[in-house]
Structures are given as C-alpha cells and as structure tokens.
Amino acid sequence: MIEPPHPLSPGDHGDYTVAGYEPRPKPNGKAEEGNGSTASTWRNHIVTAAELQHKTFPQVTEVVPGLIVEGLTILAGKPKLGKSWAALDICIGVADREKRPVLGSIIPANGDALYCVS
Numbered sequence: 001m002i003e004p005p006h007p008l009s010p011g012d013h014g015d016y017t018v019a020g021y022e023p024r025p026k027p028n029g030k031a032e033e034g035n036g037s038t039a040s041t042w043r044n045h046i047v048t049a050a051e052l053q054h055k056t057f058p059q060v061t062e063v064v065p066g067l068i069v070e071g072l073t074i075l076a077g078k079p080k081l082g083k084s085w086a087a088l089d090i091c092i093g094v095a096d097r098e099k100r101p102v103l104g105s106i107i108p109a110n111g112d113a114l115y116c117v118s
Helices: 049-053 083-095
Strands: 062-064
16 A cells, blocks of 8 residues: 555645645746645635525526526436436527427527537
C-alpha cells in the first residue's frame, strides 16, 4: 500500500488542506493558496436555514403549466410506459414557435429544449 506524502491535518478533512503543504508557483507566476490563506473554500458559501427562511427567490417559470418548471426534469417510471415519447412530445412543443399543444391540449412556453435519452 502506498502512503500519501502528507497526511491530512486533524480537523482539516473537509477543506482538503494538507499538513506541511507549501504553496508553489503556478505557470502564470502566482502562488497556489495553502494552509493559512484566505482562499475561497466551500465553507465560505454555506447558507444557514435561518438565512434561507428569509431569502426571497424569483418566481419559478413553468414550461408546461402545472407539470414541468424551467431547469432539469427527469421522467422516471417503469419500462415501456411512454416516457421517451412524452419527453419528445414536450421538447418538440417547447421548441415549436407555432404554440403546438403537448400531452393532449397543454400549450407550453416557447423556448430551447435539450432532449437526452440514456
């Protein structure tokens, strides 16, 4: 088994700092941030529940009213239920500038659509 050159310092498991790490220059001439630096880490971006409770968010945009909102959507279910056909129908309806109805009679918002199947 190969041992790492520098073990993690106690209490430093979350910010990926290594005991004895010395900053070395990057090709652009600037040094990397090491222990004791004020570099931005994931801990600087933590939001508490109290802060979230009082934060206001923009209104959610519905792509297919009452069914799909803007962003990532995953259709999941048993095989052979028609998920791929439904997704294709929705994508074509969203991309079509003629306001083509989808899933029967729902008029979707117009915009860009990315159809990915795995």
